Amino acid sequence: MKLLPFEIRWADAIGRAMLPRGLLGGVVDAVDLGEEMRRECLEPPWYAALLLRASLWLTWLAPPLALGRLRTFGGLDGATREALLEKLLDSRLYLVRATATFLKLQACMLLLGDARVLRRIGAYEHGHEKPGEAAAEASAADGRRAP
């Protein structure tokens, strides 16, 4: 499923409201979240891509119903964008809450699922400078394994 250019811009704006720049020392500021979401939507299954797209539309068009303000998400200031996301994540309607939570999960996975973040929090580096070294060692050990 192909996101349209304006949906890609929405994805970036919403994702950055969810996970603001400067997070974790700014190591992920350079990630192009809109582009990552575009790529994510190209992957199966179709229903996950559809849900992601629906979550973008829901969030972008939510202000009139959720906040009583005749604007789109793009017309809100930073603090109000965050307030809107909080409201959607805490909605009494399961469908709205689940959709917003799915968007949050995707934003976290795309923005924080990055080798620089993993290194910053010391994940997966036990005994290795870089995780890739472990794979290289294992590959070299191919001939030593069972049987």
Place this chain on the structure above:
Amino acid sequence: MTPGFFDARTDGLEGVEADFVVVGSGAGGGAAARALTRGGARVVVLEEGPRVPTRELGETARGSMATLFRNQGKQTAFGRATTPLLQARCVGGGTLVNSAIVWRVPEHVLADWHARFGLADGLPATALDAAYARIEEEMSVRAVVEGVTAGRQDSLMRDGAARARLEGRFLHRNERGCRGSGRCLHGCPHEAKQSTAVNYLPRSVADGAAVYSNAAVERVVIERGRAVAVTGRTAAGAVGPRRPWRVTARRAVIVAASAVQSPNLLRRSGVRGAHLGEHFMIHPGTGVIGIYPAPVGAWTGASQGFEVLGLRDSLGVKLESINVPPEVTAARFPGAGRRLAPYLERLDHIATWAVAVRAEAEGRIRPSRLFGDHVRYDLTARDLDRVRRGMKHLAEMHFLAGATEVVSSVYGLPEVLRSPDELGVFDSAPLDARAYTLVASHLFGGCRAGRDPRASVVDPRLKVHGVEGLHVMDASVMPTNTGVNPQHGIMAVATVAAERLL
């Protein structure tokens, strides 16, 4: 038939014949192939997913899910709530991406299978014990060791459990040379975890088996009441168009495609029965995050290192430490933007412990044009009560281990608890699956085994009722869930059933 590992897209499958055709390369398929080749049979193993070289395993959840998991890890069970349903789709199946936890099927569960489903002849305790012993030796089963493969979050869980007076132990896992890299769920980067991809399948190949990846089986060919072949198409990919193929089984077809895919494969093959695709069971699980004053480094050490057993028989729950990937954990913290950010800055101060419930609920599996496999599943109120009681125990253990905050992750409850005095909120947590963030990982049923053909799909020797030469050897035959991690039980059941075919 030439022994080895092959890619169906490039090597082709047309004209391949074997004594036994095994569909699936995970715990069931790998163990069946091992037992059959050890007995001298010619075996071909067909795996729908790719064979991923160790050096190409991802270091992020997204990369691993894209490569190793069905539907990129986004498969879902539908019901009152939608529940992520994790299934591997690669050579090695679930054994490549699980935490290598080893548990024999508990005696009381096996006794129930014998008494209610008549499985004593097909799966006697003595035969299963012999199979367990062999697998444990070959797959190198050992306990997690503090200071070596245990992480700090495992030690914290041990402390919390001891102070709560709950019995626990460091997990027993099948590994050889684990370095505690914390990447079990991404596929072990050191090949220390003894998945079928690094142990039983290479052993089978050494004994003459051929293992084909990217070989999705669409149907079992049944002629005059006997399974004689399987047909399918090579998986879509960069290497040429999808091509149809047929692989002939001289003696039998063994379906070991998982609790979701096996019943649907039988149905697509013309097998019918009131219980096919029914009695689908899971161990729903959810995590409780504790935030500690000092760094925990939860992603160092085995992905899972400690378990609490004290509530297994009384409450029907098992508690385990687990290092959920940080980018997934991040979404469990409250809020968005500036309220979320401070939690993410403390990612290295958290420990995540999970409750897995031996749920009584039963779901349904059906093929679907829209979803491929459609899973319908709804937890009962009793199951949800166990979930919330298990979560309360975990939260209490976190505080006893020194956590200053506990993230509840239950809709309707305070997002963060800051004192043990608040634990009572779990008692009023809603008995509604939509309030929880649950994941289904251990899957059972759908091709239930039993003596009575009117109440089961396969007989006690795991042969499909009414069809010769067609056997099912995976968790789908288990008539109930087990309350423990299923890999070892699946392997033993498949081993016993496969040895009978020789």
